Amino acid sequence: xxADSSASQSPAFRTMPVDASPVGASAFDTxxxxxxxxxxxxxxxDLDWVTDTSRVARLSQDFAWFSPVLKRQLADxxxxxxxxxxxxxxxxxxxxxxxxxxxxxxxxxxxxGNYGQAIPLHGGVVLDMSGYNGFCxxxxxxxxxxxxxxxxxxxxxxxxxxxxxxxxxxxxxxxxLGGLFGGGFGGAGSITYGPxxxxxxxxxxxxxxxxxxxxxLELRGADAMLLHHAYxxxxxxxxxxxxxxxxxxxxxxxxxxDGFDEAVDFAAAVASGPGMIKKEICLLAxxxxxxxxxxxxxxxxxxxxxxxxxxxxxxxxxxxLLDAFGGRITYRKSAEDVIESRKTLIEFTWNHTTLHAMxxxxxxxxIQSAFDPTRYVQQIKDIHRELDGExxxxxxxLRTKEGAINCSGLQLIxxxxxxxxxxxMQMHRDRGVHINNPHVYVVEDGKQGKPNPAVLAKxxxxxxxxxxxxxxxxxxxxxxxxxxxxxx
Amino acid sequence: xxADSSASQSPAFRTMPVDASPVGASAFDTxxxxxxxxxxxxxxxDLDWVTDTSRVARLSQDFAWFSPVLKRQLADxxxxxxxxxxxxxxxxxxxxxxxxxxxxxxxxxxxxGNYGQAIPLHGGVVLDMSGYNGFCxxxxxxxxxxxxxxxxxxxxxxxxxxxxxxxxxxxxxxxxLGGLFGGGFGGAGSITYGPxxxxxxxxxxxxxxxxxxxxxLELRGADAMLLHHAYxxxxxxxxxxxxxxxxxxxxxxxxxxDGFDEAVDFAAAVASGPGMIKKEICLLAxxxxxxxxxxxxxxxxxxxxxxxxxxxxxxxxxxxLLDAFGGRITYRKSAEDVIESRKTLIEFTWNHTTLHAMxxxxxxxxIQSAFDPTRYVQQIKDIHRELDGExxxxxxxLRTKEGAINCSGLQLIxxxxxxxxxxxMQMHRDRGVHINNPHVYVVEDGKQGKPNPAVLAKxxxxxxxxxxxxxxxxxxxxxxxxxxxxxx
Numbered sequence: 001x002x003a004d005s006s007a008s009q010s011p012a013f014r015t016m017p018v019d020a021s022p023v024g025a026s027a028f029d030t031x032x033x034x035x036x037x038x039x040x041x042x043x044x045x046d047l048d049w050v051t052d053t054s055r056v057a058r059l060s061q062d063f064a065w066f067s068p069v070l071k072r073q074l075a076d077x078x079x080x081x082x083x084x085x086x087x088x089x090x091x092x093x094x095x096x097x098x099x100x101x102x103x104x105x106x107x108x109x110x111x112x113g114n115y116g117q118a119i120p121l122h123g124g125v126v127l128d129m130s131g132y133n134g135f136c137x138x139x140x141x142x143x144x145x146x147x148x149x150x151x152x153x154x155x156x157x158x159x160x161x162x163x164x165x166x167x168x169x170x171x172x173x174x175x176x177l178g179g180l181f182g183g184g185f186g187g188a189g190s191i192t193y194g195p196x197x198x199x200x201x202x203x204x205x206x207x208x209x210x211x212x213x214x215x216x217l218e219l220r221g222a223d224a225m226l227l228h229h230a231y232x233x234x235x236x237x238x239x240x241x242x243x244x245x246x247x248x249x250x251x252x253x254x255x256x257x258d259g260f261d262e263a264v265d266f267a268a269a270v271a272s273g274p275g276m277i278k279k280e281i282c283l284l285a286x287x288x289x290x291x292x293x294x295x296x297x298x299x300x301x302x303x304x305x306x307x308x309x310x311x312x313x314x315x316x317x318x319x320x321l322l323d324a325f326g327g328r329i330t331y332r333k334s335a336e337d338v339i340e341s342r343k344t345l346i347e348f349t350w351n352h353t354t355l356h357a358m359x360x361x362x363x364x365x366x367i368q369s370a371f372d373p374t375r376y377v378q379q380i381k382d383i384h385r386e387l388d389g390e391x392x393x394x395x396x397x398l399r400t401k402e403g404a405i406n407c408s409g410l411q412l413i414x415x416x417x418x419x420x421x422x423x424x425m426q427m428h429r430d431r432g433v434h435i436n437n438p439h440v441y442v443v444e445d446g447k448q449g450k451p452n453p454a455v456l457a458k459x460x461x462x463x464x465x466x467x468x469x470x471x472x473x474x475x476x477x478x479x480x481x482x483x484x485x486x487x488x
Numbered sequence: 489x490x491a492d493s494s495a496s497q498s499p500a501f502r503t504m505p506v507d508a509s510p511v512g513a514s515a516f517d518t519x520x521x522x523x524x525x526x527x528x529x530x531x532x533x534d535l536d537w538v539t540d541t542s543r544v545a546r547l548s549q550d551f552a553w554f555s556p557v558l559k560r561q562l563a564d565x566x567x568x569x570x571x572x573x574x575x576x577x578x579x580x581x582x583x584x585x586x587x588x589x590x591x592x593x594x595x596x597x598x599x600x601g602n603y604g605q606a607i608p609l610h611g612g613v614v615l616d617m618s619g620y621n622g623f624c625x626x627x628x629x630x631x632x633x634x635x636x637x638x639x640x641x642x643x644x645x646x647x648x649x650x651x652x653x654x655x656x657x658x659x660x661x662x663x664x665l666g667g668l669f670g671g672g673f674g675g676a677g678s679i680t681y682g683p684x685x686x687x688x689x690x691x692x693x694x695x696x697x698x699x700x701x702x703x704x705l706e707l708r709g710a711d712a713m714l715l716h717h718a719y720x721x722x723x724x725x726x727x728x729x730x731x732x733x734x735x736x737x738x739x740x741x742x743x744x745x746d747g748f749d750e751a752v753d754f755a756a757a758v759a760s761g762p763g764m765i766k767k768e769i770c771l772l773a774x775x776x777x778x779x780x781x782x783x784x785x786x787x788x789x790x791x792x793x794x795x796x797x798x799x800x801x802x803x804x805x806x807x808x809l810l811d812a813f814g815g816r817i818t819y820r821k822s823a824e825d826v827i828e829s830r831k832t833l834i835e836f837t838w839n840h841t842t843l844h845a846m847x848x849x850x851x852x853x854x855i856q857s858a859f860d861p862t863r864y865v866q867q868i869k870d871i872h873r874e875l876d877g878e879x880x881x882x883x884x885x886l887r888t889k890e891g892a893i894n895c896s897g898l899q900l901i902x903x904x905x906x907x908x909x910x911x912x913m914q915m916h917r918d919r920g921v922h923i924n925n926p927h928v929y930v931v932e933d934g935k936q937g938k939p940n941p942a943v944l945a946k947x948x949x950x951x952x953x954x955x956x957x958x959x960x961x962x963x964x965x966x967x968x969x970x971x972x973x974x975x976x
Contacts, residue, residue: 140800140801141736141737141765141799141800141802194762194763198762198763199757199761199805199808200761200763200764200802200804200805200806201805220804221804221805222808243799243802246734246735246736247734248734249628249629269687272890273687274681274682274686274888274891275654275686275687275688275689275731277629277733312628313628313630313691313731313732314629314688316688316709317686317691317731320687320688320710321687374862401762403760403761403893404760405891
């Protein structure tokens with residue numbers, strides 16, 4: 001794909017200034033950082049600072065605790081102080097002060113991420129972006145807002161122009177636009193529009209650099225995407241401009257099946273059928289439905305459930321398939337009912353599934369897998385047959401960045417040991433299933449997969465002191481070695 | 489797919505009344521039919537009859553002349569009379585009179601079809617549906633109209649409710665909704681919504697039976713689709729109800745490339761990319777662009793051209809890919825310009841490409857091919873390399889009924905002999921490319937492929953005398969033999 005190939009062919013890294021001595025995590029002296037951070041409110045007293053230790057600790061955590069591995073590794077990590085800027089000028093002054101005092105900055109949206117991206121490894125300041133939340137505009141299929149806006153709020157504004165967000169992660173009520181861009185994938189809507197990373201979805205971003213005199217830049221298209229899913233390590237994203245979708249009337253329903261294979265076949269047929277407009281298709285294999293207590297009346301014992309959000313006009317087409325695959329509807333809400341009730345099935349999908357399940361059974365954790373689009377249905381059936389009981393199948397149907405219909409598996413795992421967890425992930429890899437490991441916090445260990453010179457070049461340009469979320473971008477920490485080895 | 493499997497499993501045929509003596513084409517006596525037809529205006533004088541021989545002959549033809557084979561086979565075929573009913577009552581009276589007098593009825597929309605479906609093989613009446621053209625309603629993502637409405641007119645009405653047709657064949661200005669349902673595939677829009685045949689696209693139809701006392705029925709979903717692409721052989725479609733799409737701002741542009749392979753790769757990337765909302769992607773290999781004289785200023789000599797209709801918000805994403813594949817834009821119109829100019833690139837795509845080319849070079853004809861979605865890009869490049877010069881590559885990107893990204897090849901052919909034409913089609917088949925042969929006029933020889941018992945059962949129920957478009961549905965003509973052989 002062009003986006004990837006252009007990234008790997010980018011000459012940007014070769015022209016970046018390279019400091020011979022490594023600057024990064026190892027360069028931070030914990031107590032020096034703490035002292036400098038503590039001095040910040042005195043330097044810029046009119047900002048919304050948080051110094052109370054327990055509040056700072058809370059603002060230093062996200063949903064990484066879904067992973068027993070990350071929970072162990074990150075539980076005691078905390079910033080020294082947090083700040084909630086409300087204007088670009090406030091942001092600029094905080095950043096300039098941090099750059100001058102060499103204080104690490106970890107950007108936080110609302111902390112709904114799962115990979116520890118909002119958790120500072122080396123203290124310093126948590127930059128809580130939730131106060132920087134203005135809606136800029138929505139017109140002609142495009143919308144733009146400040147990074148700290150909640151997605152639900154963005155969607156509400158966009159609807160006034162007949163538009164809506166292309167994706168709603170299950171956390172849309174609290175999650176921010178900047179957080180979605182910095183560490184998210186997509187969510188409900190990805191079955192139609194793919195992930196944020198697909199060309200055409202994100203049109204541009206406004207970025208602030210971390211320097212004594214911060215610069216402000218506008219990046220467009222593929223260039224902007226070099227800051228996507230980089231956990232806020234290579235620039236402070238101020239605004240995000242995204243392509244939107246026309247508003248539609250979304251009805252919601254639950255289809256249940258006695259057989260797992262039939263549920264998968266039905267969900268795959270709805271997912272791939274081009275005549276049905278859809279926003280969400282989520283499959284919960286038994287016994288996962290039993291963890292969704294708020295839906296208990298609609299989820300018979302032992303059922304496999306498919307949660308659907310469809311355009312109302314697509315309901316008849318879906319029902320035709322349902323009949324063919326032997327399922328039945330146990331829950332149905334018209335678009336009007338959904339809006340009126342202010343409840344949505346979306347809050348039972350994606351990592352809300354994980355959340356609801358872990359509330360009921362604390363021994364659970366999860367993995368994330370990307371099946372092979374050319375044989376995903378068979379892979380799913382095989383793995384389900386083989387590992388059911390220890391691996392509980394939770395599937396989110398989606399289109400890949402390249403447009404193929406596929407699933408993201410967010411399988412629930414009955415956790416025993418970290419070794420067994422690794423083994424289960426390896427068993428997936430051995431069967432041709434790619435694992436996007438949610439038990440790691442380093443950018444390159446997640447879906448980026450390996451050092452990306454273009455991502456690193458952005459950090460070198462926008463954060464030359466390496467203050468942003470230090471310890472998360474391995475290429476930066478190891479750039480001297482990687483360069484010497486020709487790996488970047 | 490369920491639609492297909494349910495069709496082939498349908499028990500309907502087994503319960504249909506089967507007449508031991510074949511009734512059909514062979515049963516029509518040319519002069520008896522002519523006499524009965526001539527008597528019709530006397531029986532129902534208040535209708536809009538056409539008796540002038542040259543006008544009747546014109547109303548007995550469609551665009552089958554694109555095929556030298558069909559031109560030879562069908563050139564002299566004509567109805568005895570034509571009629572243009574304006575109300576259901578007028579329709580009912582014509583049909584009842586034809587049933588009473590055993591007069592064949594061939595249904596006509598506006599005659600833009602290419603397979604001779606509007607050409608009567610056994611005289612009788614042409615039922616010109618263009619006067620039965622009322623718009624019923626559009627609401628909540630669905631619209632319904634009488635069969636004779638022109639698609640452009642339907643679209644205009646639907647737009648008042650913020651909706652639009654999911655497909656526009658290139659003939660949308662004159663083509664009718666009933667004609668599209670009876671003999672069409674889809675068109676512009678199929679790159680997003682697939683063909684009409686995909687579940688969810690067509691929600692229902694109203695049908696009149698051909699009997700002395702015609703019945704009127706409503707068929708829904710898969711049941712309605714048994715009359716789709718059956719050339720009006722198994723029921724008279726009065727109204728069609730289709731799922732619609734939200735209106736979007738469609739910009740149009742032409743991208744040109746020096747290399748064919750790059751043009752294909754670019755078009756395929758836009759086609760599959762889920763972040764770009766599109767309505768049309770058409771690739772014209774050199775020298776086809778030179779036949780599009782109205783666009784001559786925008787089509788440099790020897791170029792390979794990709795014609796695009798995209799949501800305006802998707803232009804930046806497309807331009808990013810264009811850059812990666814080394815193309816350039818030579819023509820661009822904003823959505824506003826397109827609407828104001830009342831011109832659209834859609835009228836250079838699908839079989840309008842064929843039309844424009846044949847206007848310039850009368851030796852041309854065309855074929856229709858369906859590539860293998862798992863390797864269509866490679867198949868196209870291979871065939872282009874091998875047969876270029878004699879086979880000129882014209883590709884329409886689309887999603888299949890099952891949702892896979894693919895192309896319909898409407899390759900232009902430098903025609904020499906019918907034998908060579910068959911040979912070229914066979915060469916495609918030998919390379920794993922399915923041919924939807926446009927040089928045949930029998931339903932089963934086209935994309936239906938083989939007798940479908942459920943389609944036949946509808947004819948037995950709705951047209952027990954076999955008066956509708958006789959000679960086109962082979963299963964009906966040969967039903968006694970097929971039954972005896974167990975083929976149906």
